[in-house]
Amino acid sequence: MATRKTPAKSNTSKEDLLHFYRQMLLIRRFEEKAGQLYGMGLIGGFCHLYIGQEAVVVGLEAAADEGDKRVTSYRDHGHMLACGMDPKGVMAELTGRRDGYSKGKGGSMHMFSKEKHFYGGHGIVGAQVPIGAGLALADKYKGTDRVTFTYFGDGAANQGQVAETYNMAQLWDLPVVFVIENNQYAMGTSVKRSTRSPDFWERGAAYGIKGEAVDGMDVLAVKAAGEKAVAHCRSGKGPYILEVMTYRYRGHSMSDPAKYRTREEVQKIREERDAIEHVRELLLQGKHATDDELKAIDKEIKSIVNEAAEFAKESPEPDVSELWTDIYAEEAPQEA
Numbered sequence: 001m002a003t004r005k006t007p008a009k010s011n012t013s014k015e016d017l018l019h020f021y022r023q024m025l026l027i028r029r030f031e032e033k034a035g036q037l038y039g040m041g042l043i044g045g046f047c048h049l050y051i052g053q054e055a056v057v058v059g060l061e062a063a064a065d066e067g068d069k070r071v072t073s074y075r076d077h078g079h080m081l082a083c084g085m086d087p088k089g090v091m092a093e094l095t096g097r098r099d100g101y102s103k104g105k106g107g108s109m110h111m112f113s114k115e116k117h118f119y120g121g122h123g124i125v126g127a128q129v130p131i132g133a134g135l136a137l138a139d140k141y142k143g144t145d146r147v148t149f150t151y152f153g154d155g156a157a158n159q160g161q162v163a164e165t166y167n168m169a170q171l172w173d174l175p176v177v178f179v180i181e182n183n184q185y186a187m188g189t190s191v192k193r194s195t196r197s198p199d200f201w202e203r204g205a206a207y208g209i210k211g212e213a214v215d216g217m218d219v220l221a222v223k224a225a226g227e228k229a230v231a232h233c234r235s236g237k238g239p240y241i242l243e244v245m246t247y248r249y250r251g252h253s254m255s256d257p258a259k260y261r262t263r264e265e266v267q268k269i270r271e272e273r274d275a276i277e278h279v280r281e282l283l284l285q286g287k288h289a290t291d292d293e294l295k296a297i298d299k300e301i302k303s304i305v306n307e308a309a310e311f312a313k314e315s316p317e318p319d320v321s322e323l324w325t326d327i328y329a330e331e332a333p334q335e336a
């Protein structure tokens with residue numbers, strides 16, 4: 001992974017740095033709590049944690065405007081929190097409770113929020129990529145200047161449907177930012193073992209799509225690249241590819257023997273490249289916050305997450321009659 005290019009002294013405002021710090025910490029603490037609840041048997045099914053990748057979604061959300069859309073894979077809790085969905089509703093969905101975003105019937109991988117323009121949460125690898133282009137097509141058709149962020153992994157990037165989507169998105173100048181979250185592994189398969197063409201963003205050239213790679217452990221670099229990508233899409237020039245170089249600290253899902261990498265590899269990145277630690281250093285070095293102030297933020301975030309966990313535990317399970325609802329549309333959807 002490339003060394004960090006951002007200088008130790010950043011000219012990003014104190015408010016922005018504090019916002020990034022809070023958001024990334026919220027995702028990390030939320031995911032740690034989800035891991036605990038899973039261990040206690042309170043979360044069923046699959047659960048894929050985002051720990052390590054926080055700067056990707058926080059940086060890109062800082063480049064988004066109201067009304068922009070987002071769609072992602074099953075590693076989706078961070079995306080939901082970063083776009084402003086309520087941690088209580090997300091945690092209640094993880095635990096399969098009535099107050100969850102999908103009334104407890106979707107779980108970790110299947111949550112949506114029309115209000116926040118979050119279109120899932122998709123368990124089938126790569127399936128969200130054409131959906132993202134479709135959302136962008138709807139915006140283009142309606143004549144809005146909204147942009148859709150379509151997130152997928154390095155493993156998904158090798159799929160045929162991604163190539164087909166690139167072709168149509170460029171042909172129709174669709175306002176979609178394709179975000180490849182390259183965390184270097186697809187389950188237990190490293191990028192080195194899955195392709196001889198490891199610079200995923202360069203594949204866009206075959207379809208005429210511009211793009212670039214960006215350091216995904218540096219939230220400021222991600223935001224800057226996101227702004228450039230969004231400006232490209234909003235001005236009607238079509239899609240843009242951002243390959244964001246990141247790393248997941250935890251296993252692929254909650255059951256992962258982790259035999260495909262060493263503990264030392266993970267430890268080295270945690271110690272040398274951690275995105276939250278980076279912003280913490282910028283805040284302290286720039287004298288934007290004291291150690292005590294940062295500790296107080298940590299405490300505040302922990303209490304938000306604890307409240308979400310308590311809320312989830314207290315929320316009842318869905319009624320059995322719910323088995324028969326939300327299967328077919330009961331009335332024609334209204335214009336958004």
Ligand SMILES: Cc1ncc(C[n+]2csc(CCOP(=O)(O)OP(=O)(O)O)c2C)c(N)n1
Pocket residue numbers: 073075123124125152153154155156157183185186187252
């Ligand atoms: C079509 C399909 N094939 C296989 C799987 C099983 N599977 C789930 S996640 C995954 C790896 C995907 O890796 P990547 O796209 O890099 O995303 P990451 O998990 O690293 O975020 C696989 C093979 C699936 N869910 N869907």
Ligand SMILES: [Mg+2]
Pocket residue numbers: 153154155181182183184185186187
């Ligand atoms: Mg991956």
